[in-house]
Amino acid sequence: xxxxxxxxxxxxxxxxxxxxxxxxxxxxxxxxxxxxxxxxxxxxxxxxxxxxxxxxxxxxxxxxxxxxxxxxxxxxxxxxxxxxxxxxxxxxxxxxxxxxxxxxxxxxxxxxxxxxxxxxxxxxxxxxxxxxxxxxxxxxxxxxxxxxxxxxxxxxxxxxxxxxxxxxxxxxxxxxxxxxxxxxxxxxxxxxxxxxxxxxxxxxxxxxxxxxxxxxxxxxxxxxxxxxxxxxxxxxxxxxxxxxxxxxxxxxx
Amino acid sequence: xxxxxxxxxxxxxxxxxxxxxxxxxxxxxxxxxxxxxxxxxxxxxxxxxxxxxxxxxxxxxxxxxxxxxxxxxxxxxxxxxxxxxxxxxxxxxxxxxxxxxxxxxxxxxxxxxxxxxxxxxxxxxxxxxxxxxxxxxxxxxxxxxxxxxxxxxxxxxxxxxxxxxxxxxxxxxxxxxxxxxxxxxxxxxxxxxxxxxxxxxxxxxxxxxxxxxxxxxxxxxxxxxxxxxxxxxxxxxxxxxxxxxx
Numbered sequence: 001x002x003x004x005x006x007x008x009x010x011x012x013x014x015x016x017x018x019x020x021x022x023x024x025x026x027x028x029x030x031x032x033x034x035x036x037x038x039x040x041x042x043x044x045x046x047x048x049x050x051x052x053x054x055x056x057x058x059x060x061x062x063x064x065x066x067x068x069x070x071x072x073x074x075x076x077x078x079x080x081x082x083x084x085x086x087x088x089x090x091x092x093x094x095x096x097x098x099x100x101x102x103x104x105x106x107x108x109x110x111x112x113x114x115x116x117x118x119x120x121x122x123x124x125x126x127x128x129x130x131x132x133x134x135x136x137x138x139x140x141x142x143x144x145x146x147x148x149x150x151x152x153x154x155x156x157x158x159x160x161x162x163x164x165x166x167x168x169x170x171x172x173x174x175x176x177x178x179x180x181x182x183x184x185x186x187x188x189x190x191x192x193x194x195x196x197x198x199x200x201x202x203x204x205x206x207x208x209x210x211x212x213x214x215x216x217x218x219x220x221x222x223x224x225x226x227x228x229x230x231x232x233x234x235x236x237x238x239x240x241x242x243x244x245x246x247x248x249x250x251x252x253x
Numbered sequence: 254x255x256x257x258x259x260x261x262x263x264x265x266x267x268x269x270x271x272x273x274x275x276x277x278x279x280x281x282x283x284x285x286x287x288x289x290x291x292x293x294x295x296x297x298x299x300x301x302x303x304x305x306x307x308x309x310x311x312x313x314x315x316x317x318x319x320x321x322x323x324x325x326x327x328x329x330x331x332x333x334x335x336x337x338x339x340x341x342x343x344x345x346x347x348x349x350x351x352x353x354x355x356x357x358x359x360x361x362x363x364x365x366x367x368x369x370x371x372x373x374x375x376x377x378x379x380x381x382x383x384x385x386x387x388x389x390x391x392x393x394x395x396x397x398x399x400x401x402x403x404x405x406x407x408x409x410x411x412x413x414x415x416x417x418x419x420x421x422x423x424x425x426x427x428x429x430x431x432x433x434x435x436x437x438x439x440x441x442x443x444x445x446x447x448x449x450x451x452x453x454x455x456x457x458x459x460x461x462x463x464x465x466x467x468x469x470x471x472x473x474x475x476x477x478x479x480x481x482x483x484x485x486x487x488x489x490x491x492x493x494x495x496x497x498x499x
Binding site for chain 1: 330344348
C-alpha cells in the first residue's frame with residue numbers, strides 16, 4: 001500500500017488537472033462570494049436580484065453563507081473532475097494494462113488513489129477557507145465582533161470535507177465506464193439531481209445534496225439536517241470506494 | 254521440471270472466446286529459463302490475447318495460463334516480482350519525467366528502496382535515456398517512449414519477460430538494441446516470450462519460434478532455417494486450405 005501511495009502521490013503532484021482545479025477553486029470562490037455580495041448590495045438589475053435571493057444576513061454572515069453555497073457546488077464538481085481523471089485516465093490513456101502482473105495489487109492502487117484524493121480534498125477545503133477569510137478581512141466584509149467566525153468556519157470545513165468525500169464516488173463511474181467521459185456525465189447529472197432533491201424537500205436524504213444543506217443550515221428557509229442524514233454521506237462514499245476497489249481487483253484489460 | 258523449479262511460463266490447452274470469436278484456441282507452449290520463445294502471426298492471430306492471459310489481464314475461457322506453476326489469475330506478489338512485461342502501451346505517465354516514471358515502475362515492481370536509485374541509473378544509461386532524464390514523458394518521441402516502457406519493464410531485472418511487439422516505433426538502431434537486450438537477459442537466465450511481425454528480427458535472436466494463426470499454434474519455425482517468411486506463409490496457406498476442406 002505504501003508503494004502505491006508513493007506512486008499515486010507523485011502522479012497527483014505532477015498533474016496539471018489537480019493544480020488548475022486547486023487554483024481555480026481557492027482563488028475564484030472567495031472572489032465570487034465578494035462579487036455576489038457587491039451585486040446584492042447594488043440591488044439593481046437581474047444579477048442584483050438573483051444575488052439578493054442568495055444572500056441572507058449581512059457582513060460575515062452573508063459572506064460565509066454564500067461561501068457555503070459555493071463550496072457545496074465547487075467542491076463537488078472540482079474534486080469530482082479530479083477523481084474522474086485519477087481513475088479514468090488509466091483507461092483513456094491505456095495505462096491500465098501496465099498495472100497488471102505487479103506485486104502491488106490493483107486493489108491497493110485504487111485504495112491509494114482514494115487516500116491521496118481525500119488528503120488533497122481536505123487540503124483544498126482548508127485552503128479555500130483560509131483564502132476566504134483573508135479575502136474577507138482585506139475586503140472588510142463586516143465587523144467580526146459578536147460573530148462566531150470559528151464556529152461558522154468549522155461548519156463549512158465539515159461541509160467541505162463531506163462534499164469532497166461524496167465526490168470520490170465518481171471513481172466508481174470512471175472505473176466501470178473506463179474513462180473520463182461517463183464520469184463527467186455523472187458529475188453533471190448528480191449536480192442536477194442534488195438541486196432537484198433540495199427543491200422538492202428531500203435533499204437531506206440524498207447524500208449528494210446533504211453536505212450543501214449542512215453548509216447553509218440555520219439560514220432562512222433551509223430545512224434542518226440530522227445526523228443520520230449526514231452519516232449517509234461517508235457511508236455512501238465508503239460503499240462506492242469498496243465497490244471501486246473490488247472492480248479494480250477483478251476487472252480485465 | 255520439478256515443482257521446486259516450476260516452468261517460468263506455460264500454457265495448457267489455453268482457450269479464450271469472445272462471443273463467436275475464438276481468439277486463442279487450445280494453445281500449449283512453455284518458455285524455459287534462458288530461452289527466447291517467439292510467437293509470430295498475422296494481426297488478430299491471438300498473440301496479444303495469449304500474452305494477456307499469461308499476465309492475468311484476461312481470464313481464460315478454458316485451459317491454464319501458468320507463471321512459475323501458478324495460475325496467472327491467482328498468482329501472488331512473489332511470482333509477479335519476477336515478471337516484467339510490455340503489452341501495447343508503454344508504462345509512461347505523460348505528466349511524470351523519465352526518472353519519475355522509472356521510480357514509479359521500480360516501486361510497483363517491488364524493488365527494495367535502497368536499490369531504486371542504482372537501478373534507475375543503470376537503465377537510464379543502458380537504454381540511452383540519460384539525456385531525457387528530467388523531461389516529461391509526454392515530450393518524448395514514440396521511439397523514446399518505447400525505450401522508457403522497456404526500461405520500466407526490466408528495471409527490477411526480472412527472470413521472466415513478456416514483450417508484445419517490443420520493436421514497435423523503434424528505428425533500426427533500436428531494433429538492434431532490443432535484440433541485444435533480449436540476448437543479454439536470456440544469457441542471464443531469463444525466460445522470454447516475445448511477439449513480432451518481423452520474422453528476420455526474431456530469427457536472429459529467438460531459440461524457438463511458434464507460429465500462431467486464427468488463435469491456434471500451427472507449428473514452429475527453425476530460427477536457423479532459410480526463408481522463414483516463405484515457410485510461415487506456406488503454413489498459413491495450408492491451414493486455410495484445411496479449414497476450407499473441412
